[in-house]
Amino acid sequence: MQITVLAGGIGGARFLTGLRQHLRAAYPDGNGGSTAEVTVIGNTGDDIRLYGLQVCPDLDTVMYTLGGGISAERGGGREDETFAVKQELAAYGAEPTWFGLGDRDTATHLVRSQMLAAGYPLSAVTEALCARWQPGVRLLPMTDDRVETHVIIDGDSPGTRKAIHFQEWWIRHRAAIPAHGFVLVGVDDAKAGPGVAEAIRDADVVILPPSNPVVSVGMILAVPGVRDAVREARGPVVGLSPIVGGAPVRGMADACLTAIGLEVSAAAVARHYGARSAGGLLDGWLVHTPAAAEANESAAADDAHYVAELTAAGIRTRAVPLLMTDLAATTAMAAAALDLAATLRPAATPGG
């Protein structure tokens, strides 16, 4: 069983912990692990060069989360983190001051930056870093080329626009400045990282986890060759809605959807990805319906009403609980995604 996941940061990483847990039970290797292999295509559009260091927030969030080193409190960065380097950089007046660079995290960026400077591609660097963290998945950057997601916002004088780095918009401005769009700077000269297209094409199942569909999954799909690889994948492509009842489960995905003219709903995201049968990306889609306990609360969000409509549009849709409240709930989501995939192209999930 080969599964490929296109993942952003926190949402994707958390989903992957559930997927790993499910696979250990569903495809046990008799040794506590799983015979199923997971390849993660990581978003590098969030990457930013700070103080001469190459910082890859999404790759690191996946690596730290699966490697047991994530800060559960902050969602990103390292556990038990300290901030002496950041405080000293501020004392020197080094810009920017809004990025929460931790001391432990700094070591990761030092190792990465040193290897990059020595000529290793980001994919090799990521593999080297993962040799320590043992995330239990193969983590591939979407590209070895340097790309950066920039956000188009209003300029300083009326009628003008300017672009700022995604991290500046996201962290410094907390996505509160209206965005007119997103640009993956460098994408024209970028190509998919080694093994990326193959991992998608040859997977038994491709999963779009509940990551940000615009600035995470969207940027992975923007890398030349990746969207085509998803379209041509031999296995089914199943997605999980990051929007529950008209709002993102976490983060500020609504600001990103609005920026590209989309409604903030599970159906709008599915239509944005599109049905594979109509030139899009999705064979299957999971939307949220409250679990039995939640369903008794009248205000519980429920997107189950989209099931028939989306299925009719060529995306076989199911409603399951999609709140990653704990590992059990997240594991059940991963199981539901694979269950749905099995109904789509049974021939594509042989063996184990």
Place this chain on the structure above:
Amino acid sequence: MQITVLAGGIGGARFLTGLRQHLRAAYPDGNGGSTAEVTVIGNTGDDIRLYGLQVCPDLDTVMYTLGGGISAERGGGREDETFAVKQELAAYGAEPTWFGLGDRDTATHLVRSQMLAAGYPLSAVTEALCARWQPGVRLLPMTDDRVETHVIIDGDSPGTRKAIHFQEWWIRHRAAIPAHGFVLVGVDDAKAGPGVAEAIRDADVVILPPSNPVVSVGMILAVPGVRDAVREARGPVVGLSPIVGGAPVRGMADACLTAIGLEVSAAAVARHYGARSAGGLLDGWLVHTPAAAEANESAAADDAHYVAELTAAGIRTRAVPLLMTDLAATTAMAAAALDLAATLRPAATPGG
């Protein structure tokens, strides 16, 4: 009053605190400072590139010490230092593991490395770093070119030799491996940093503080043009012995002297520098004699017996207490050095 000091790390930095204190009293500016100006030519042979960072231990020791940020306990590095970055680098298996890179210190190296990568010369970077620390002296790297002191030691097979970085020999091996000599790698293509030769030539007094005469002062003198500038300085050149009673006051200078075939004594160091009147560097030299309190102890080291011999050799020598036990003692040493200078070329110390 213009004073130029050729300084290494801890010994030079500590002497400079005394010099600064003395000048505030001897040449007060009425505002708590001094009208006298001190230029420090800093040793960069100790510099080492670690984890992609350009680390300048001696420059930083001077900057932190005079800026009030030094770790008094360790003598180098920052006060209240933490070591999360170092521990994490070790967890990644990043080499070397023997260098005590602190978190606060890391920020200094990040700012420096980023500026160097952007094309600023080390002198401009040092000036920028000092804008924060306000050391009260003008700190000039001996050269803007990258040079590194390497140590020649026995090779792995009999009869062979190899070179290792000075820091590896000094810190990792604690200078315990016999050295056959020291090489300033890169010196052939290096030139003195901007203002270095002028600061030496035009100073009212040039001071060689009790820094390591081989790997600190010796490396500064090895930069093309520096030795000539000292020889041609219009002011007197006065040195302070780093050796007291046949042993270095601190550090492992004895291993360095032995490596280049010198006796470990105040006289041998003076002869090594040589009399300016005979083509060498020194006009005056201070050797150690115990203070009144110490003199009552029979075992107190006393190098006063060298005074006549060295003076006869053209280096006017005086014996004063040379232990930098506290700021008062260090201030008295600086005063003694300037007193001696005033007897050598009174015309060179006009005004104030």
